[in-house]
Amino acid sequence: MKILRQFRNIIREGLVGMWRNLGMTTASVISITFVLLMFGFVLLMVLNVEQVVFESGAKLQKIVVFFENTTPQDKLAEVEKKFKAMDGVDKIEFTSKEEALNEMKARLKGDDYILEGLPENPLPVSFTLHLKSLNDGEEVAREAKAIPGVYKVQYYNELVNNMLRVYRGVRYGGTATIGILLLIAIVLIHNTIRITLQNRRREIQIMRYVGANNYYIRGPFLIEGLLFGLLAGVLSCGILYLFYQYSFNRFNPQLLDILGIGLFIPDQRLAMNLFVILTSLGMGIGYLGSIISVTRHLDV
Numbered sequence: 001m002k003i004l005r006q007f008r009n010i011i012r013e014g015l016v017g018m019w020r021n022l023g024m025t026t027a028s029v030i031s032i033t034f035v036l037l038m039f040g041f042v043l044l045m046v047l048n049v050e051q052v053v054f055e056s057g058a059k060l061q062k063i064v065v066f067f068e069n070t071t072p073q074d075k076l077a078e079v080e081k082k083f084k085a086m087d088g089v090d091k092i093e094f095t096s097k098e099e100a101l102n103e104m105k106a107r108l109k110g111d112d113y114i115l116e117g118l119p120e121n122p123l124p125v126s127f128t129l130h131l132k133s134l135n136d137g138e139e140v141a142r143e144a145k146a147i148p149g150v151y152k153v154q155y156y157n158e159l160v161n162n163m164l165r166v167y168r169g170v171r172y173g174g175t176a177t178i179g180i181l182l183l184i185a186i187v188l189i190h191n192t193i194r195i196t197l198q199n200r201r202r203e204i205q206i207m208r209y210v211g212a213n214n215y216y217i218r219g220p221f222l223i224e225g226l227l228f229g230l231l232a233g234v235l236s237c238g239i240l241y242l243f244y245q246y247s248f249n250r251f252n253p254q255l256l257d258i259l260g261i262g263l264f265i266p267d268q269r270l271a272m273n274l275f276v277i278l279t280s281l282g283m284g285i286g287y288l289g290s291i292i293s294v295t296r297h298l299d300v
Helices: 002-020 022-060 073-085 097-115 134-145 157-199 201-209 214-258 268-297
Strands: 062-067 089-095 126-131 150-154
Touching: 002 022, 022 157, 022 214, 022 268, 062 073, 062 134, 073 089, 073 126, 089 097, 126 134, 134 150, 157 214, 157 268, 214 268
Parallel strands: none
Antiparallel strands: 062 126, 062 150, 089 126
């Protein structure tokens, strides 16, 4: 019972300290919220870029080789054997002129009538080379271009490389920004607790005289730091999730129509993960700032 009573008193004193220094409390919570929002933005960007790269890689891990319409059938059979012999090729799909025309009609849906006036099928035959790895793409594409009768090789390796560069830039740039804001947040919390210590110095001395232990004296200040982080975590989680849900509803349908690739779905699992991550990180930042201030300025 005594332990529970002391714990209740520590929490009450922490809340009182926050209220007495409301201005610094607000500044500390806002600063941690900015840090957590930046962290959340970077996290969501990394998740989405990873998803886009992964889905694009799966779709782009292939090379389509188109041949001139005058290429004879026996020549295509020889070329197929060459493709099968390439080290970087996993499997091969052949698309005839008729199959290519049917695929185009399917993509045009209700507008396929525009193809009816064509005197003949202008689409070429093609081989789709599924790669064992994206790293094999450039070599396979180079070998395919050298084959007589090839007029076009469709390969988007540069697009994947650009997306990977964007992903690395987001990750490293975001990490540096978060680090700077993290230091600012810790300094603000440190100053808030230091001011609270100065304002309550006489009260702390009285507590020492009556025999209060170190944990009882330090406890309220550590509770303040944890509460700073908890409030910031809840606030940043709400803002971030609402913003991302709006962005998802606004842009995801367009991305699906244009690229066939969607964003990370803002479901209940994502909301729960964000809440756990941001509140835990916020409370960690708050506790760290408090423990630094208490250790430096509270001589007990």
